[in-house]
Amino acid sequence: MTFRIINYSQTFLLRFEDFIDEHERTPEDILEFWKGWIKRTDPEIYDIVCESYARYGMTLYDYPLKRVFPYFVVDLEKMKEGADNMNAILADLETEQDIYAIIYVGAGTGAGHVTEYRDTPAILFGLENIARLGWYHRDRLKALAYHEIGHVVHRSKRNEHGLENDIETLWYRLYEEGVAQRYEQRLKGEGSWHMETHGWVEWMEENHLRIAKIILNRIQNNENITSDLFGSDAGDPNCNFEGKIQVGYYVGCQMIKQWEDEMDDVMLIPGPEVKKKVLKYLRKFVCSKTADPR
Numbered sequence: 479m480t481f482r483i484i485n486y487s488q489t490f491l492l493r494f495e496d497f498i499d500e501h502e503r504t505p506e507d508i509l510e511f512w513k514g515w516i517k518r519t520d521p522e523i524y525d526i527v528c529e530s531y532a533r534y535g536m537t538l539y540d541y542p543l544k545r546v547f548p549y550f551v552v553d554l555e556k557m558k559e560g561a562d563n564m565n566a567i568l569a570d571l572e573t574e575q576d577i578y579a580i581i582y583v584g585a586g587t588g589a590g591h592v593t594e595y596r597d598t599p600a601i602l603f604g605l606e607n608i609a610r611l612g613w614y615h616r617d618r619l620k621a622l623a624y625h626e627i628g629h630v631v632h633r634s635k636r637n638e639h640g641l642e643n644d645i646e647t648l649w650y651r652l653y654e655e656g657v658a659q660r661y662e663q664r665l666k667g668e669g670s671w672h673m674e675t676h677g678w679v680e681w682m683e684e685n686h687l688r689i690a691k692i693i694l695n696r697i698q699n700n701e702n703i704t705s706d707l708f709g710s711d712a713g714d715p716n717c718n719f720e721g722k723i724q725v726g727y728y729v730g731c732q733m734i735k736q737w738e739d740e741m742d743d744v745m746l747i748p749g750p751e752v753k754k755k756v757l758k759y760l761r762k763f764v765c766s767k768t769a770d771p772r
Contacts (some may be wrong), residue, residue, distance in 0.1 A: 682722075
């Protein structure tokens with residue numbers, strides 16, 4: 479199968495260029511322009527974006543106004559390049575199931591955002607995030623696409639088997655991002671990390687134990703703070719870990735790599751069992767590395 483591609487990017491970017499050419503625009507102006515455009519173009523996507531923020535008690539006038547819309551103008555050329563590259567990549571990719579791929583300029587819900595669209599699994603590829611993160615080149619976008627396909631396949635398989643999905647806890651987030659990252663690596667190559675910047679992997683190797691301890695302590699204390707571990711905004715202290723983005727993906731991926739040697743299908747672990755296995759893995763990892771500091 480191939481993606482059902484809906485590309486809203488070209489229309490938006492052309493109209494946005496005309497909009498900013500008229501005179502200087504504030505982030506508030508850009509927010510209102512984007513809001514009007516997306517509501518007219520595809521109200522379902524507008525609702526998906528708003529609901530994503532509502533889950534965390536936010537609206538478009540909170541994080542997006544401060545950290546997303548102010549960069550639309552400076553990132554315009556990167557968004558254009560990302561749109562062309564993303565469209566070319568998706569047209570050539572095979573998928574295991576029917577998936578909508580929507581290329582659009584969003585409001586910061588993710589470079590890849592897995593959801594349901596027209597009652598079908600979908601991935602929203604947000605060019606505003608892709609541009610800001612510097613992920614607009616083809617190789618990086620292909621890795622991102624594989625990662626998001628991994629999320630769709632994982633969720634669909636769990637649904638087919640009547641297993642819980644989208645459990646909003648730290649331990650489940652570690653599990654699902656680990657599964658998606660391993661899916662990316664199996665399709666793209668063992669060394670694939672779509673979020674990698676210069677020195678990221680080396681830093682993760684050096685700090686793996688420290689971050690694993692933090693995750694273990696949070697889970698044991700029933701703390702579900704995830705934005706610093708899985709966030710992708712290096713400029714927002716709440717959305718990165720010491721300036722590094724998506725550090726939880728690394729820990730989760732290493733965990734899943736070990737489980738692959740022990741299980742037939744890491745995607746089909748019942749929810750309560752996932753938590754037990756995560757705790758067991760983290761405790762064993764922390765103890766072994768603490769006993770042997772090498």
